[in-house]
Amino acid sequence: MAAGTEVRECSVARTLEVVGEKWTLLAVRELMLGNSRFEQITRYTGAPRDILTTRLRKLEANGLLERVPYQERPTRYEYRLTRLGWSLAPLVTMMRAWGDAHLAGPEGPPVGFLHSCGAQLTPVLHCATCQKPLRPEDVRPAAEPAATAPTPGEPGMADAPRGGDNPS
16 A cells, blocks of 8 residues: 555445446346346346356345245256345436436437336435435535435435436
């Protein structure tokens, strides 16, 4: 390490240690879309088989997915996200939204998503206490460690109709 370097310990770095590789997040995406078999995940991610095997094993070892047999002779497995794995849904959703907004190209996003209310999905992060949308200028590090983040189903992420910038 270079002299004077002080590596910041943070949850972003810890998360990237588990899910920060391209094929890992693409495998999680496919599992969230209902593609649970190795061949499906390979087909829709384009991941090399050996790399995908390694990434799936790492997800399993970290408790984000489980292998469940679906066939005997020969035994074949499918992959299912655990509750911990499903807790990545907000991350994947926000990454998709960012890509749709900044990388989609003139044709637009490759896939649209609808919310259960029937509207086109546009995810918006907001404060669980005041419900105001998160803006970079409104967020700062706390002096003490934060409490546990909300789990899926708890306040912390809302869906808003498509269009416009973050309301202020």
